[in-house]
Amino acid sequence: MTETVQMDLGKAEAILRRNGKGRDLCVKILQELQAAYGYLPMAVLEYVAAHTEISRRQIYGVATFYDQFRFTPVGKHLIRVCHGTACHVNGAEGITETIEQFLKIKDGETTKDGLFTLESVACLGCCSLSPVMMIGETVYGRLTPDEARKILKQYKVREKTDRKEAS
Numbered sequence: 511m512t513e514t515v516q517m518d519l520g521k522a523e524a525i526l527r528r529n530g531k532g533r534d535l536c537v538k539i540l541q542e543l544q545a546a547y548g549y550l551p552m553a554v555l556e557y558v559a560a561h562t563e564i565s566r567r568q569i570y571g572v573a574t575f576y577d578q579f580r581f582t583p584v585g586k587h588l589i590r591v592c593h594g595t596a597c598h599v600n601g602a603e604g605i606t607e608t609i610e611q612f613l614k615i616k617d618g619e620t621t622k623d624g625l626f627t628l629e630s631v632a633c634l635g636c637c638s639l640s641p642v643m644m645i646g647e648t649v650y651g652r653l654t655p656d657e658a659r660k661i662l663k664q665y666k667v668r669e670k671t672d673r674k675e676a677s
């Protein structure tokens with residue numbers, strides 16, 4: 511077992527210690543695990559099944575039922591494109607399509623270099639700015655496909671510059 515996995519399980523152990531081990535805590539525990547790891551690693555889910563009253567079946571049932579849970583790590587930049595009603599009406603579909611083409615990934619996927627993950631989400635709470643996307647914690651509103659592309663180009667340029675400076 512690698513050190514990384516041991517460290518990961520340590521975080522899970524702390525979450526279980528804090529919350530308890532009852533079946534009724536499944537959603538809360540999964541939410542905290544995802545917040546701690548950024549996603550739900552299989553090894554961690556197995557650990558939870560082995561150390562709580564929550565069965566493996568319940569864990570996977572809940573984790574696959576709710577959209578908020580993910581089983582793979584997210585990229586460095588998580589792009590969330592809002593597909594709530596206002597954003598949908600104002601062109602969210604075109605924004606997602608543009609990003610898919612630009613990054614050569616599909617909705618829900620991460621680029622091979624691990625830099626970007628694209629995700630469609632429900633209302634982000636700033637409908638007056640629709641269509642909206644967030645990259646990390648930064649909100650970009652009143653988007654057009656061209657603007658979305660321009661913003662992503664800037665991220666790519668910044669990444670290239672950072673890499674050059676680091677080498």
Ligand code: FES
Nearest residue numbers: 592594597634637
């Ligand atoms: S519908 Fe997109 S922010 Fe509300």
